[in-house]
Amino acid sequence: MGNPQLAKAAFDFEQYMRRVSGGPCFVCAFIAGDPGYRHHLVYENEDSIAFLARYPTLLGYCLVASKRHLESWVHDMEQREFLRFQGIVHAVARAIAATLPTERMYSMSLGSQEGNAHLHWHLAPLPPGVPYDQQQFHAVMAENGILGVDDDSQAALARDIRSRIQL
Known part of the structure; x- marks a missing residue:
């Protein structure tokens, strides 16, 4: 699926902050079909949705979210619902790792x-060969740059990941 260590571009953090603090809920807007909040779908069922991150720091970076507007997995989900949701997180992570070379899957x-x-849960696949000082938090922070991926490549990657999801 291409080079997992693509060049990174500067991230406009101020514009991003305006968007997230002044705009609608990005997950709810995506689910509602708002064209300004379009993402590449990786998985969907009646309760959950997974999609590629709009500003990926690593190729294959996905978000997995409840379709209901919940804000806390500790307070808003019963254990059974949480475990079912984590089953989806796991399946999406395995599909990402089956699609892209992955040394470590970050989940948060x-x-x-x-x-x-x-x-929402972040799934960020660290490719093999990334120097240690560029792993972990450094690898997922947009302030360290975002990948310059084009829409067609992201669409193809989403299709590839989606085809590997096994629940």
């Missing part, structure tokens, strides 16, 4: 009441 729940409050 990020967001804030000030922006991106909708509960």
